[in-house]
Amino acid sequence: AQSVAQPEDQVNVAEGNPLTVKCTYSVSGNPYLFWYVQYPNRGLQFLLKYITGDNLVKGSYGFEAEFNKSQTSFHLKKPSALVSDSALYFCAVSKNTGFQKLVFGTGTRLLVSP
C-alpha cells in the first residue's frame, strides 16, 4: 500500500532564508509525487509534480522539489522564503498504474516570520 510521511508538523523559517519541507514515501513500483498547498479555509492548490526525468522539478511561486529514489524522498524547497508562503503543505503519492488515487501525508505547517 502507498504511504507518505511528513515528519514535521511545523517548520519555522525567517523571511529571506531558505526553506525545506520534508516528505518520504512508500509505493510499489515507480511513484508519481505531488506537492499541494492549502491556505486557511481554501482548497488545495497544486504546486509541482515529479513524473519522470530530471530529479529536480520546479513549480509555482519559486518552489522546487528534489526526487531521491534511494532515500524515497521528495523534499520541497525554496531558496528564499516569503511571509506569504505561510500555509499548510501536503505531499502526495500516486502509483504509476491504473487511475490516479492520491495518498496524502498529514501536512506540514510552514510559518515564515518577518
Place this chain on the structure above:
Amino acid sequence: NAGVMQNPRHLVRRRGQEARLRCSPMKGHSHVYWYRQLPEEGLKFMVYLQKENIIDESGMPKERFSAEFPKEGPSILRIQQVVRGDSAAYFCASSPSPDPYNEQFFGPGTRLTVL
C-alpha cells in the same frame, strides 16, 4: 474557465439528519474525486467517479455514505443520519483524465458541522 465549485461552503446538521454536498468539476473534466479532511489531518480518499459510474469507493464508509455523478448536473456526496464524527471538511477534485500523472484540481471544500 471556472474552477471546481462546491456548495454549500458550510453546512450545519443535527445528528440524524441528511447532508448533501455538491461538486461541479472544471469544464471539460469528467473525473471526480471526493476526499475527507478531519481536523489537523491530511486528506483521505473516499470515492472516484466518472460520469454515471462509480469507479472506486474503497475509501467511503459502507454505511450511510453514497456518491453519484449523473450525466447532467453536479456530483453529489450524500451522508444519511449524520453523526458527530462526520464533522469534517469534504473536498472535491476533478481531472481531465484518470491518468495518474495528472494533477487534480480541488474545490474550496464543504465544512460540515454536526451538532
